[in-house]
Amino acid sequence: MKMKTLFFGAVLAVAIPLKAxxxxxxxxxxxxxxxxxxxxxxxxxxxxxxxxxxxxxxxxxxxxxxxxxxxxxxxxxxxxxxxxxxxxxxxxxxxxxxxxxxxxxxxxxxxxxxxxxxxxxxxxxxxxxxxxxxxxxxxxxxxxxxxxxxxxxxxxxxxxxxxxxxLAVGESGTMEKAFSIFPVPAKEVINFKNVEQIKSVTILDQSGKVVISDAAVLNGQLSIAHLQPGIYFVEVKDKSGNTSYQKMIKN
Structure with missing residues (x-):
């Protein structure tokens, strides 16, 4: 499995302007x-x-x-x-x-x-x-x-x-809106708002191991039924190349 480094000082870089x-x-x-x-x-x-x-x-x-x-x-x-x-x-x-x-x-x-x-x-x-x-x-x-x-x-x-x-004045809030997931906590599926803006979704566990890789969101939903209960992190890439993260709790 792929592993991503998750520690203070080695965060996951994304395509955000340097002024951000x-x-x-x-x-x-x-x-x-x-x-x-x-x-x-x-x-x-x-x-x-x-x-x-x-x-x-x-x-x-x-x-x-x-x-x-x-x-x-x-x-x-x-x-x-x-x-x-x-x-x-x-x-x-x-x-x-x-x-x-x-x-x-x-x-x-x-x-x-x-x-x-x-x-x-x-x-x-x-x-x-x-x-x-x-x-x-x-x-x-x-x-x-x-x-x-x-x-x-x-x-x-x-x-x-x-x-x-x-987000600074003049910057788009589109990704923030697209990357709203529910319910929290979740058990079987997570739902995404503005799904048409999303290119792919990756889910990582707390150790940084990728447990769902580059998944497509179908009808605004992604199945998480096979994941063990715990805390995960959802990485969303939009169609403009931006990336954002959100914590997810799996029951």
Whole structure:
């Protein structure tokens, strides 16, 4: 089977003008009470992180968790924000080059909203992130205080962010309309709006393996009955050569 790389810093590139911007939208992170939003433009990556004002909040790159060498952003009581993980159970180490700039840090009703920015390339130890549509895998955790320390098992987890274009004034919204699928979650089939604009559909599982390849959409529907229950990602190519992505839940 074909495999597509699905991790923070190696997203699936599509035919979008270089001036474009992309966003994950705001994504809730499990039971931590945290949310994350990642946005990119041709120069910068902007991270918006919310959570309890009295807790440290960490976001890491990839699917391996706190593996040796993994890249991360951690808001905590120290001045450091840019970290490299040293392995599970080992305290992460601040990068010598602190490449994140805090744009804002606001607390309202015990909820902290942090907006941080770095270049797409970052610095030594950072995972570069292209300005493109695709899928970003992250892991996350929060602590009981702002001091960086061991977190509990229910205050951590993994998430997959889907980066989609932010349409500027004058850009067409056609692909956004075409790439609306329902129902969510789905069991037997998924339905597409404006099917006449769609050229082909590919479905990937969370590991990046292609489970349905370049399928044609017949009468606005695509059968997913043979897929195992779980989370998948739908890649749609339109007849103009554009590509977009959406998360799908299979019951």
């Amino acid at each position: 911007q992309f966003t994950s939208g705001t994504v809730s992170l499990g039971t931590t009470g945290m949310t994350v939003k990642i946005e990119t433009d041709p120069t910068f990556l902007t991270l918006t992180l919310t959570g309890a004002s009295g807790s440290f909040m960490g976001i890491g790159a990839g699917t391996e968790g706190m593996a040796l060498g993994a890249d991360g952003f951690i808001y905590n009581s120290s001045a450091s924000r840019d970290y490299t993980f040293q392995g599970v159970g080992v305290p992460p180490v601040p990068d010598a080059s602190q490449d994140w700039t805090i744009i804002s840090d606001v607390v309202v009703s015990s909820v902290r909203t942090v907006v941080a920015r770095r270049t797409l390339a970052g610095g030594p130890g950072d995972v570069p992130v292209p300005n493109a549509a695709g899928i970003l895998d992250i892991f996350y955790a929060k602590g009981s205080t702002l001091t960086l320390a061991q977190h509990t098992s229910n205050n951590r987890g993994y998430a997959t962010l889907v980066m989609n274009p932010i």
